[in-house]
Amino acid sequence: MSNDINSKSLRLSNIQLSNIMDIASDAAKSGAKILQYYFHHLKKLIVHSKNDNDLFSQADKESERAIIDKLTINKNKYGIITEESGGNIGETATWYIDPLDGSTNFIHGIPHYSISIALVAHAGAFINEIKLEKDTPILGVIYDPCRDEIFTAILGHGALLNGKTIKCSNTKEIGESIVSTGLPYNNCLHHEKQMSILKDILKNTRSIRRMGSAALDLAWIACGRYDGYWEFGLSAWDVAAGTIILREADGICEDITKINPWPSNNGWILAGNKSVYIDLLNMIKPTISKIN
Structure with a gap:
């Protein structure tokens, strides 16, 4: 989905992106605190079913609320789309949030789940004075609270794991x-x-x-x-x-x-x-x- 006409005024510099990354990383860890509390107190979970196989609990909702509170602290006008509450696409950019990716693992006590947060700029936005021709994820955070691993990336600046540069494998075959x-x-x-x-x-x-x-x-x-x-x-x-x-x-x-x-x-x-x-x-x- 593209918002070319409305997003032409969006301009983000490296400094602004770095500040937004700090907020997003903090948001992920705020959500994780809630998840980890419930993960160690699974009997307190009230589990619901979206359909026969897709489960969720109050941990999803509370994590989502904590994340959104952090992301909106600076009163930005970006849209917000989340797994639990839906939301609306913004005129210039949109946050995409999964407050608990791996809900089934979480509910069953399997320590493999994450929080996923991304900012997608819409076509026509300028990132470091370069115009985006299409909707593009420009910033991402994935936090694995069980391993305390935080994966981050800003468009044009590489990917990091706990602050250290990472690259894909060299597997050829x-x-x-x-x-x-x-x-x-x-x-x-x-x-x-x-x-x-x-x-x-x-x-x-x-x-x-x-x-x-x-x-x-x-x-x-x-x-x-x-x-x-x-x-x-x-x-x-x-x-x-x-x-x-x-x-x-x-x-x-x-x-x-x-x-x-x-x-x-x-x-x-x-x-x-x-x-x-x-x-x-x-x-x-x-x-x-x-x-x-």
């Missing part, structure tokens, strides 16, 4: 790669085709992981733990931060269908280092073309 994926909760329409893709990739890679947090899957490619990733049926808040972090780590993160400038609307994402990405795309593309 698909047969030597470890890739990750997820199985969607709410979209079973193409299950047979998804299983076909899974079978092909399983035969051609070293191993596949299914860990339950899309944001961490992308962050782990950015720091070289994984080599590639694909998934269908995600939402914009699942992948916005991971997109900018992975791209700034010299990786590729795209909408498989190439319809959107980042995997924002249809949730069909393909990511990886530059070599593995191409091999995965060649395996997935024939099936995707049949779906579309």
Whole structure:
């Protein structure tokens, strides 16, 4: 979704972006304090179900509220889109927030979940005097509170893990790669085709992981733990931060269908280092073309 006409007045410098990053990082850690309290007191959780498989609790809601309170402290007019409360796209830029990515893991006491926060500038915005021709994630934070790992990136400034520069792996051969994926909760329409893709990739890679947090899957490619990733049926808040972090780590993160400038609307994402990405795309593309 593009807001070219309305976003031409947005101009952000390096200093402004750095200040916004500080706020976003602080917001992620504020949300994490709430998550960690409930994670260590799981009996206090009141669990609800959005559908048969997608769970949430008051931890999601309280984390979201804490994050939004921090992000809006300077009275910016950016839009806010969150997993739990929805929201509205802003005229110049929009925050995409997942206050708990990996809710099922969290509720079951599995210590693998994260907070994901991204700022997406809309087409026509100027970032360091460079005009964006399309909607673009310009800042991202993914915080893993169980490992105390914070992944961050600002457009044009590389990706960091706890303040240290990270890059994707150098894995060249698909047969030597470890890739990750997820199985969607709410979209079973193409299950047979998804299983076909899974079978092909399983035969051609070293191993596949299914860990339950899309944001961490992308962050782990950015720091070289994984080599590639694909998934269908995600939402914009699942992948916005991971997109900018992975791209700034010299990786590729795209909408498989190439319809959107980042995997924002249809949730069909393909990511990886530059070599593995191409091999995965060649395996997935024939099936995707049949779906579309």
